Amino acid sequence: MSKINAMDELVRLRHELHRNPELSGNERATAKRLRFFLSRYQPHELYSDVAGHGMAVVYRGKEPGPTVLFRCDMDALPINEQSGVPYSSNTPNVSHTCGHDGHMAIVSGLAVRLFNNPLSKGKVVLLYQPSEENGTGAKASIEKLREFDLFPDYAIAIHNMPKYKLGSVILGRYTFTAASKGLIIKLQGRNSHAAFPELGLNPAGATAEIIQHLLSLSSTNTFKDFVLVTLIHVKVGDVAFGTSPGSAVIMATLRAFDDSDMEKLSDAAIDNAVKIALKHGLAIETNFTDDFPASVCNPELTHTVEQLARKNNRDVIYLEEPNRWSEDFANFTSVCPSIIFGLGSGENQPDIHTPNFDFPDELIGDGVDLLEAIVRELTLR
Numbered sequence: 001m002s003k004i005n006a007m008d009e010l011v012r013l014r015h016e017l018h019r020n021p022e023l024s025g026n027e028r029a030t031a032k033r034l035r036f037f038l039s040r041y042q043p044h045e046l047y048s049d050v051a052g053h054g055m056a057v058v059y060r061g062k063e064p065g066p067t068v069l070f071r072c073d074m075d076a077l078p079i080n081e082q083s084g085v086p087y088s089s090n091t092p093n094v095s096h097t098c099g100h101d102g103h104m105a106i107v108s109g110l111a112v113r114l115f116n117n118p119l120s121k122g123k124v125v126l127l128y129q130p131s132e133e134n135g136t137g138a139k140a141s142i143e144k145l146r147e148f149d150l151f152p153d154y155a156i157a158i159h160n161m162p163k164y165k166l167g168s169v170i171l172g173r174y175t176f177t178a179a180s181k182g183l184i185i186k187l188q189g190r191n192s193h194a195a196f197p198e199l200g201l202n203p204a205g206a207t208a209e210i211i212q213h214l215l216s217l218s219s220t221n222t223f224k225d226f227v228l229v230t231l232i233h234v235k236v237g238d239v240a241f242g243t244s245p246g247s248a249v250i251m252a253t254l255r256a257f258d259d260s261d262m263e264k265l266s267d268a269a270i271d272n273a274v275k276i277a278l279k280h281g282l283a284i285e286t287n288f289t290d291d292f293p294a295s296v297c298n299p300e301l302t303h304t305v306e307q308l309a310r311k312n313n314r315d316v317i318y319l320e321e322p323n324r325w326s327e328d329f330a331n332f333t334s335v336c337p338s339i340i341f342g343l344g345s346g347e348n349q350p351d352i353h354t355p356n357f358d359f360p361d362e363l364i365g366d367g368v369d370l371l372e373a374i375v376r377e378l379t380l381r
Contacts, residue, residue: 006112010368011361013037014105015087018358021076021096024131027053030074030104034128037108041115043126047148050127051140056150057126059114061379065122068378069145069152070371071329072107073100073132082355098352099160099345102359102367104128106158109368110375122379125150131328135290138331154301154378155338157329158367160359162351164344167366168315171306172297172322176340178226179262179294180255180326185210185273188283191237191246203248204236206280213272214252217265226321227265228255257322259294292326298337305341308373314366315344343367 013033022030031053038046038057045058054074081088081095089095107126114124125145131137145151161170187207192200214229230253237245254269256262270286277284309316323342332338345363350356 006109007365010105010109010112010364013108014101014359014361014364017101017104018096019087019090021089021091021094021101023078023094024075024134024137025052027074027130031055031128034104034108038111041111043111047144050129050144051137052130054130054137054141055128056145056148057111057128058150059111059119059124059126061119061121061123063121065379066153066381067123067125067150068375069125069127069150069155070107070110071127071129071138071155071157071332072103073137074104074128074130075100075133075137077133077353079353079355083358085358095355096359097354097357098133099357099359100132102160102363103158105364106367106371109364110371113368113372114375119375119379124375124379125152135292135326135328138328142331142335152336155332155336156301156371156374157327157332157340158343158371159327159340160345160352160363161342162345162349162357163347164317164342165315166344166346166360166362168317168344169305169309169370170317170319170342170344171302172295172341173318174297174299174302175257175294175322176297176319177295177323177325177327177330178255178257179259179330180253180290180292181262181266181288182290183252183254183266183269184287184289185250186285187248187250187277188285189246189281192244194242194244197244200244200246201281202244202246203280203282204245206276206282207234207236207248207250209276210250210273213276214250214269217268223256223261223264225257225261227261228324229253229265229269230255255324255326257294262294292328293330293334294322295327295330295333295340297333297339297341301337301339304377305339305374308377309370312369312373314370343370
């Protein structure tokens with residue numbers, strides 16, 4: 001198949017994936033579409049049901065060599081699309097407004113290249129990973145890869161990045177994305193009639209104190225690097241003017257560029273919330289969710305990608321500081337030499353996670369070219 005025809009096919013694949021988005025843990029039809037596409041490019045092995053509906057697709061070289069893994073994410077977001085493109089989401093309030101459809105198209109393009117120009121050495125694993133947005137897919141995928149004897153010598157992921165020149169390569173030095181986690185605090189007191197609040201135990205005062213403390217944490221001088229606490233939800237009782245509430249829920253997102261700072265931030269948030277609750281005589285329950293470590297990239301891989309990008313006449317940009325958003329690919333960076341880097345998706349492109357975002361088709365070819373260059377470099381080591 002000619003390069004032009006292959007690119008047309010990849011664009012059609014992306015549009016089909018974009019039109020039919022699925023949320024974390026529900027990527028069944030997405031996997032089916034991908035398997036149909038990949039069946040024409042005859043991988044040596046294809047493992048289904050990885051960490052849910054994910055897939056591990058294997059291309060082997062003629063001689064032994066390193067195992068290089070390329071991960072793409074499969075899940076969409078609970079956002080109602082407003083891009084107006086003819087292939088807009090068919091599912092209300094679900095859309096590929098993070099660009100995972102484009103990431104899947106790029107990695108699928110690498111399958112086309114590996115079929116047309118087989119490896120001489122080594123092994124490539126194309127990991128189609130589910131459940132990235134909720135932070136559970138990468139960790140579960142790593143366990144499956146160990147079971148299948150596909151644990152990589154190198155792991156690579158890309159993420160499109162609006163506001164950067166189309167096709168540019170964005171690298172961390174060497175942390176690419178922040179650690180983050182969701183904190184849920186539940187307070188339990190005792191309801192009473194609003195006319196007799198002294199007969200109940202209203203958690204409103206403790207809620208206010210806990211919120212004030214959470215928001216002050218990032219201004220302390222006990223952290224090595226950037227930390228942030230964002231209040232995302234508060235509920236005290238129900239809407240009933242005759243009732244003094246007996247329960248409250250506080251939710252916040254914690255972020256840090258350094259994993260040790262995240263541990264310290266988490267401990268401080270919990271410890272003080274417990275002290276405040278006990279002072280007010282309240283029962284308290286706390287837990288964390290959507291837990292993402294920081295993605296700390298391998299320096300050698302970072303410089304390899306930089307050299308290959310420059311060789312392919314790409315603009316290379318090093319981040320002044322890590323991205324504040326998080327990526328569950330960070331779980332790979334803690335177990336093997338890994339890198340996640342950005343591909344610029346255009347200076348005027350809407351931000352990811354917004355209703356008007358749509359991955360640019362023009363970026364697919366740039367992504368495939370760069371990933372193939374990485375394959376040819378690393379498998380020959």
